[in-house]
């Protein structure tokens with residue numbers, strides 16, 4: 001007999017949402033403003049002008065609920081969007097759970113993750129403003145490759161500072177960026193004062209995201225034709241990602257499903273916010289009541305163990321101060337394989353809704369994540385990027401709890417990238433070499449000493 005239960009829920013191109021959703025005006029209270037790094041006064045649009053074009057700064061501070069996606073951005077989105085929503089029936093069968101697990105698959109983008117959803121509009125708005133070059137940092141290489149692809153769409157230059165450890169370990173991500181025309185430097189580099197100082201201390205410095213951000217920012221200020229692009233954390237980035245949740249809402253409606261639980265991995269919070277915020281809007285409107293859960297690595301537990309404080313986004317202390325959950329801008333996490341989750345801070349918006357009690361957070365060690373990823377790959381077929389293995393592991397925990405309780409929960413997650421360039425991590429897991437890191441409170445306390453005290 002032919003099974004009638006849908007496995008893949010698709011949207012037509014004509015059904016693709018044409019607006020991004022800004023959650024800020026719907027929140028019970030607004031998030032605290034960013035502060036100028038020198039004066040500690042609320043930062044205004046001009047403070048961001050050396051870094052971003054005014055159109056993106058306006059989105060960053062916008063009070064509009066919906067922002068139209070420009071036609072030129074929709075044209076590029078259509079290369080891979082709308083993305084599919086899958087029901088993980090084969091995983092459900094393996095787990096023998098009454099839960100129904102859905103995943104929104106963002107690995108179908110050219111770069112293999114959700115990151116092009118914001119890279120494309122960021123490149124577009126800079127191009128519109130006459131900017132010819134973007135600088136950025138990248139950790140695992142996902143963001144750098146997304147921005148390299150996006151700048152290529154608008155004939156712009158792209159210069160990327162890649163965390164040195166990952167530059168050495170992941171030559172194929174670098175090659176991808178170069179295929180799309182970007183120039184890639186290991187960070188710390190000899191090109192900035194900050195980089196030179198760090199290399200003088202340690203010629204083999206492994207680098208960190210915070211350091212690479214400092215370098216990319218330093219190389220952008222001062223050049224009137226160059227701006228900087230950030231792949232996560234900021235309000236406008238999370239807003240661009242809401243195309244994920246808006247599509248997922250339409251797709252679940254097609255099969256008459258309403259989620260009981262949303263789980264997403266959180267590095268800087270962009271794929272999570274992108275999936276969750278449109279559902280949060282429906283929840284605030286009383287149309288559904290899902291639990292919304294962030295999942296972070298046990299080795300970089302920003303929400304669950306970090307403090308809610310004003311801190312810098314980068315290591316050199318050049319960016320505006322943001323009120324966010326932070327482990328301290330000097331914190332360098334252990335080299336877990338989910339490179340995209342190794343950031344000291346968390347999006348101010350995700351931190352804010354966490355403080356308001358609108359979302360919850362848990363942390364999971366990496367071996368449990370990879371064990372879940374193998375169960376997923378061996379049933380659903382797709383090999384997940386190391387970052388969303390955290391969301392998968394959390395979905396599996398919940399599905400197994402449903403097996404105990406008999407509850408038929410509907411679980412929704414974002415499979416925000418594939419792991420085809422992360423097979424070395426799977427190799428480590430399969431050979432038994434992967435280790436879990438415990439993060440002692442003393443290490444956190446030490447890193448927190450770098451966080452500025454705001455009067």
Ligand SMILES: *Cc1c(COP(=O)(O)O)cnc(C)c1O
Pocket residue numbers: 113114115142143231232233265266267268269270271272340341385387388416417418
């Ligand atoms: C960058 C990245 C992340 C982490 O960033 P968020 O802003 O938290 O989404 C997670 N997954 C993948 C696949 C990434 O490339």
